[in-house]
Amino acid sequence: MSQDSSATLPAVPEGLQGVTADWSADKQAFPVPWGKAMMWIFLLSDTFIFSCFLISYMNVRMSTTTPWPNPSEVFSLTVFGTAVPLFLIAIMTMILITSSGTMAMAVNYGYRRDRTKTALLMFATALLGLSFVGMQAFEWSKLILEEGVRPWGNPMGAAQFGSAFFMITGFHGLHVSCGVIYLSVVATRVLNGFYERKGTYETVEVAGLYWHFVDLVWVFIFAFFYLW
Amino acid sequence: MAFVAIADRDHEHALHDPETFIRKYIWSQDHKVIAIQYALVAIGIGLVALVMSVLMRLQLGFPDTFSLIAPQDYYQYITMHGMIMVIYLLTALFLGGFGNYLIPLMCGSRDMVFPYMNMLSFWFYLLAVLVLVAGLFVPGGPTGAGWTLYPPQAIAPGTPGHGWGIICMLASLAIFVVAFTMGGLNYVTTILQARCKGMTLMRMPLSVWGIFMATILGLLAFPALFVSCVMMTLDHSLGTSFFMPAVVQMGQQTVHSGGSPLLFQHLFWFFGHPEVYIVALPAFGIVSDLLSVHARRNIFGYRMMVWAILAIGCLSFVVWAHHMYVSGMNPYFGFFFATTTLIIAVPTAIKVYNWILTLYKGDIHLTVPMLFAIGFIFTFINGGLTGLFLGNVTVDVPLSGTYFVVAHFHMVMGVSPILVVFGAIYHWYPKITGRLLDDRLGRIHFWATFIGTYAIYLPMHYLGILGVPRRYYSYSDSIDFIGQNVHIANEWITISAVFVAAVQLVFLFNLAWSLRKGRDAGPNPWRATSLEWQTPDTPPKHGNWGKDLPVVYRWPYDYSVPGAPQDFIPQDVPPGDPRAGNAPAGRDHGVHH
Numbered sequence: 001m002s003q004d005s006s007a008t009l010p011a012v013p014e015g016l017q018g019v020t021a022d023w024s025a026d027k028q029a030f031p032v033p034w035g036k037a038m039m040w041i042f043l044l045s046d047t048f049i050f051s052c053f054l055i056s057y058m059n060v061r062m063s064t065t066t067p068w069p070n071p072s073e074v075f076s077l078t079v080f081g082t083a084v085p086l087f088l089i090a091i092m093t094m095i096l097i098t099s100s101g102t103m104a105m106a107v108n109y110g111y112r113r114d115r116t117k118t119a120l121l122m123f124a125t126a127l128l129g130l131s132f133v134g135m136q137a138f139e140w141s142k143l144i145l146e147e148g149v150r151p152w153g154n155p156m157g158a159a160q161f162g163s164a165f166f167m168i169t170g171f172h173g174l175h176v177s178c179g180v181i182y183l184s185v186v187a188t189r190v191l192n193g194f195y196e197r198k199g200t201y202e203t204v205e206v207a208g209l210y211w212h213f214v215d216l217v218w219v220f221i222f223a224f225f226y227l228w
Numbered sequence: 229m230a231f232v233a234i235a236d237r238d239h240e241h242a243l244h245d246p247e248t249f250i251r252k253y254i255w256s257q258d259h260k261v262i263a264i265q266y267a268l269v270a271i272g273i274g275l276v277a278l279v280m281s282v283l284m285r286l287q288l289g290f291p292d293t294f295s296l297i298a299p300q301d302y303y304q305y306i307t308m309h310g311m312i313m314v315i316y317l318l319t320a321l322f323l324g325g326f327g328n329y330l331i332p333l334m335c336g337s338r339d340m341v342f343p344y345m346n347m348l349s350f351w352f353y354l355l356a357v358l359v360l361v362a363g364l365f366v367p368g369g370p371t372g373a374g375w376t377l378y379p380p381q382a383i384a385p386g387t388p389g390h391g392w393g394i395i396c397m398l399a400s401l402a403i404f405v406v407a408f409t410m411g412g413l414n415y416v417t418t419i420l421q422a423r424c425k426g427m428t429l430m431r432m433p434l435s436v437w438g439i440f441m442a443t444i445l446g447l448l449a450f451p452a453l454f455v456s457c458v459m460m461t462l463d464h465s466l467g468t469s470f471f472m473p474a475v476v477q478m479g480q481q482t483v484h485s486g487g488s489p490l491l492f493q494h495l496f497w498f499f500g501h502p503e504v505y506i507v508a509l510p511a512f513g514i515v516s517d518l519l520s521v522h523a524r525r526n527i528f529g530y531r532m533m534v535w536a537i538l539a540i541g542c543l544s545f546v547v548w549a550h551h552m553y554v555s556g557m558n559p560y561f562g563f564f565f566a567t568t569t570l571i572i573a574v575p576t577a578i579k580v581y582n583w584i585l586t587l588y589k590g591d592i593h594l595t596v597p598m599l600f601a602i603g604f605i606f607t608f609i610n611g612g613l614t615g616l617f618l619g620n621v622t623v624d625v626p627l628s629g630t631y632f633v634v635a636h637f638h639m640v641m642g643v644s645p646i647l648v649v650f651g652a653i654y655h656w657y658p659k660i661t662g663r664l665l666d667d668r669l670g671r672i673h674f675w676a677t678f679i680g681t682y683a684i685y686l687p688m689h690y691l692g693i694l695g696v697p698r699r700y701y702s703y704s705d706s707i708d709f710i711g712q713n714v715h716i717a718n719e720w721i722t723i724s725a726v727f728v729a730a731v732q733l734v735f736l737f738n739l740a741w742s743l744r745k746g747r748d749a750g751p752n753p754w755r756a757t758s759l760e761w762q763t764p765d766t767p768p769k770h771g772n773w774g775k776d777l778p779v780v781y782r783w784p785y786d787y788s789v790p791g792a793p794q795d796f797i798p799q800d801v802p803p804g805d806p807r808a809g810n811a812p813a814g815r816d817h818g819v820h821h
Contacts, residue, residue: 024429025428026426027423028423029420038414045447063486160486
């Protein structure tokens, strides 16, 4: 609670009531910029979207009467003549997690007002994101062209395998692609001094929140799709 | 990082007033203009749905006289009527309309936190409405799947509009969700982060609380609708089988197999039940303020009212399957959902008692807004009590396919919120336009609508208990158990419905006529305390507050305070001010005098 509120507000009570009074104090509930607060709320809403997708996937996987294809066979990649299960997807996951690291560093340098390093790290993050989407495109084309997986059916088993896979990874890939554009725009603005003139680099952190969220969602998709 | 709250910022350079007509009224970022745009589009499309209901009633009441609707089109009318009323009228009007208008004014903000996004929200909503309307004109007509769009029949051949109609519907809903999300994020962030000095959460008017909680429900419930729209579109267009089981249709095995129609129902109602409260909670909040202002009395149990709103909001996420008692589920689930459903009656009853206790010994002014607010208490208690019947599995099963459900649902979710909408328009119209709506026409509108409502829906309950099935195009012949009294009731209902629909023309005329010819309202015609009535200009200008933001010293319910010279003390009156007299210093919340 800010100090000049004493004229307008009653004294803050002790204990738990004091905590409530403080939290529901005037002007703002959280000491954060609007953009950051809004991004958190948006991510909460987006969490519900992905939850609905994943729960629906689990539901159709249980309701279908046809056997489910074995993920470690479907998603294996032949490297030097041997089929390595989950090879591509392991690399993709690593790339995405690495990009979260570069993003976190970008946020740090943003608050230190180091324009060049912030922008470079953000471009690096976007580039990693782009390579993730590229590999996803490779994975999709391999599934479609070589293995004959279609949204409406596949030779390995339940039709819902392809439906849920393309829908959910597609929706996530869309999020990553949007993130790449978002990060590129913010990074360009970092570079041309937009935030320097504005006086705050909070937008870098807001973009970072979104990026970390997209990574976190991937961890769940990875676990439920590739490891189950 | 230290962040300076807006109330502490320098306001000298804060405002960039729009200058051209287009920037001011069309491509506008002002929350008040966006609110009016939302409201006008919502009312416009709502009138389409109203006309549809009149046509359906004429068909049902006089099956042998009128042939306005062909039998195969009847479901399309039902579907579009329901969907438009629930989503494109009520949700959009309460949140996009009243939410936009009231939140910044009641919280003491200059605008929503991200006005540009707020503007986009409206244009996406308009796009959603246009796609919906386009559905009326595509080959095959709009979808006739019922407003719940249950698969398999929603996309199966044989259902009207199973081609383009359902696609337009699903696309329109998805766009609506996007539009709502952009607006809703603004509403929540504005309420949480952009209040003026002294405006604590527990000093917010209950209207803001209701809209706040409804918006949170929307942000968490619309995702389920969005996801089910995506999956049904894929089932329809790509031949996937999320919702579609193996079906033999007209002797042909369809391409689908292994999907779960029940999954759709769960997703739909996970959205659908909170949706009831997305509409109801803003109505609860607004009606609390109407009752308090026009009874010149503080709202009874403010703190309990806030907690009840929060409790209803949370509980609304764990009751969805009470819409699915007849869909087939484990009896223990039915037990669980019946229990949670009945528990939600507790906070709701707290609110109803508090409204009545607010009126008790109040200085009641029977103004038009007050009439509508009191009318709401009647219809809401009626609709709530029949909800107790339908919340119990064993009672719901025989009633579920009958007109009892139609009557309950229209009473609690149709009529009740609409009465609040009317009351709220009569209440805030003077602030929006600077002129009062005509009182005499308002009274005619109220009594005709209120009595007409009962004339329509009371007999419908009776029809339901008789077992008259809903979703039938005609009861004229070949159904033995439909007696002569049913036909008489149906005629009566139809005559009443046509009458009530016609009376709404009086309201529309009043809206248009009072815009130019209405009595000048002044800044605060109802002598209300909350901030929107304390603006320097009426109607409020861009930026709302002139040079300085208001400072709040008390809760919004200081009515008839002993020791004060007038029977209300506005929220921005400091202690010691002559307007406060020797009334006790500003309080936070419902501590009694």
